Amino acid sequence: MQHFEHYKAEDFLKEPAFIRWVLENTPKDEALWQQWLQQHPHQRNEVEEARLLLRSIKVEENDPCPEKVEEAIEQIQQMVHGRKPAPVYRLLYRWKYAAILLGAILTTGILYYKWQSPEAQSSMEANGSLPQLSTNIAEAINNSSDQEKEVRMEDGSTIRLAPHAVVRYGRHWATAGTRDVYLSGEAFFDVAKDPNKPFRVFSHELVVKVLGTSFRVKAPEKEKEFSVIVHTGKVSVYNRKNEQDRAGINAQILSGIVLKPNQQLVYQRKEEKFQKVLKEYPVLVNPAGNANNFQYENVPVAEVLEEIKAAYGIDIAYDKETISHCRITADLSNESIYKKLDLICMAMEARYNVIDGEVSLLAKPCE
Template identity: 40%
Template sequence: MSLVVTKAHTKMDSTKYQELLAKYLKGECTEAEQLLLEQWYESLDSEVELPNQNEKKKLLAHNWEVLASQTVRSAPLRKWYQQPYWAAAAAIIIALGLGWLLLKPAPSAISTFKQQLTSLETPLVEHTNTSSKNEQITLADGSRVTLHPQSRLSYPKDFVGTKREVILEGEAFFEVQKNPQKPFLVYSNHLTTKVLGTSFLVKAYAHDKNTTVAVRTGKVSVYATKSVLSTAESAKDANPEAVVLTPNQQVTYVETENKLVKTLVEKPAILIPLEETPSFAFQKAPLSTIIAAFEKTYGIDIVYDEALMSHCLITTTLEQENLYDNLTIICKLLNASYEVVDTQVVIKGAGCQ
C-alpha cells in the first residue's frame, strides 16, 4: 500500500507535482513553479494527522522518495551524453538527504558534551557500573566519584586546559579536590554543575524526567544544560543564569515544567564536627534556643514569629540524625506546623500564653 498522502482538495495532484519535480531537478523551474512546488510539499505536513512527530517525519520522507523515484522512471530515456546524469543522482540525493534530515534525531546534550570532550588531546574514558553495588572511581586530579549501579561516567584520562570536565549518565556522589584555577564541571542531560572543590550528589538517569543536584559540603553553581549549550554555541562570554547551592540544599530540573526548583535535601546532614554539636536535651528551653541548635547543626534557616512564640518553653530530648523528625516533635509540643519554603523552614503557630 502506498504511503504517499493525497486529499481531494489538494491544490496540485501528484502527476503535476512529478512534472514540476522533473523540471526542478533539471533547473528549468520558474520562480513561481518552484514556490508552488515547495508550498505543495509543505502542505503535506499539515494535511496528515499522525499519532506522533516521528511518524509524520517518516511519512514525509517517504513521499519524497516515492515521488522522486517515479519522476526519474517516467522521464524519457536519453543517452548519458544527451542528458546530464546528475539529474537522476540529484533525485536520489534529495530523497535520501531529506529523509535523513527529517528522520535524524536531534543530538542529545550528552552526545554533544562527549563530542566536545573527545576533541581534546587526552583520551576519553567511559566507565559503566553494571553491578548492583556502588563503585569507586579516582580521577586524575585525585577527586573521587561514587558511581551508583546502572550509571556511566565519561571523563578524560588527564585533565588538560583550564577546566576539569566529566559527563554523568545516572547517579553519582562526587568528592572534588579543590583547585580554584581549574573548576570542576559535571555535565548531565538536564543540568550542568560547576564547583571548585566540594561534595555533592547528581541524579540524572535517562529515563527520569527530573534531574537533581544535592550539595553535602561547599558551594556549587548549577545551570540548565540547554542554557550552557546555547551560551557555548553563541560564543558569549557571560555565563548563563545559575542557581547557587550551599550544604543541605538541592535543585531539581523539572522537565514537564521546564524549570529549576530549589529546595532542601530530603535528609539534611549534620554539617559540624560531632564534638561541636550542641546538646539536643532541652529542659524548659525557649524555642529560640532550640532553633539556634538546629540552625547550627544543619546550616538551615528556620523562620518563626519570635514575638508570638517568645514565651514558649520546651522540655524534650531529641535525636540529632533527622531534622524533620525533630521539627515534627517540636511542632506537636507547640500545636504548630512547619513547611519547607524554598531553602528555609517556616514554623507557624498560635504561640504560647
C-alpha cells in the first residue's frame, strides 16, 4: 500500500484494493485501511472523497434466484453431455413461435407433397405460407451414382451434387425474378454473379440466398445438423420456419444471417439453432491481394491485420488506437492463419479469441 501515499481521489477510484474495501467492506479490509489512514493522515481527505464518490454510485444488483441458476446449469449440462434428451427448447425466445412451428410442420408436409406433384404448387403460393417461387419446378436431377455429378445451369452457374443428392429447379430462370433450386443432400454451388437476380437454395427448412459466390450446403434429410460453408463471397442463410426470415428471403438484398468466406454455419435442426463457426482450416480467399506475401519489416501491426483480414476474408476486431504504435518484423508466409495470429500476439503480448466465427484481438498499447 506504500504507493497510495501520493494518490489522488481519482487514483483510488481505479485501485482494486480500495474498491474492494468500499464495496465489500470486510472487517479485515476495514482494519487494514483504518490503520493505513492513521499512518497517513494527510491522505484522509482524498480517501474520504473517493469513498463518498464510490458509495454514491452504489448499484442495486438483481441476483438470479439460486434454483433458477441450478436449473439452467442442469439444462446446459444435459444439452452438451447429452445424457437426457434436451427439454423443450424455446425457439427464439417467444411463445408465439410455438404456433409458427406447428404451421411449419404442416408446411413441410405440404411441401413434400408438392414436390411429388408440381401442379399443386400454384395453390400453395396463393395462400402465402411459403416464399414466392419463381417458376414451377420442372427439372429434377437425382445423383444416384456414388460419384459427384456436375450440373450446368443456363445462367452459367454450376452445381456439383454429392452422391445421393437431389436437386430440382424451374425451367425459366431467364424470365423469373430469382434463380431458385431445391436441394436435398449435399452440393457445392458456384454461382454466376447477377445482383438483380438472387440465387436461392431451398433445402428443407433452410434457405440460402446469394448474389454470386461459391459455397457448399450439407443438408441430408435424415441428419440432425445442416451446414453451409462459404468459399468465396457472401451468402445469407434463413430459417424458413421463422416469420421474420421469410420476409428476408424475398427481399433483393442479403439479410438474415450473413456468412463470409471461411465461415461455416451449423444449423441444429431439432433445436432450430444457428451457430457460426470459423472453418477449421481457413484458406486464403484472396491470395492475389497480398502484395507482401506476408513478409513484413517494421510494419504497423494494424496493416498486417488488415492484410490478413482481406486475404482470408475473416473479421478481426481490434482497437486501432491501442495498437497504433505497434510495429512488427516477421515472416508469416508459410503459416496457417492461427499460427500467424499466434506469432503476432506473441510479438506484441496480445491475445485473441475466436467468438462466433470472428477473431477478437485484445492488445496493450506499445511504447
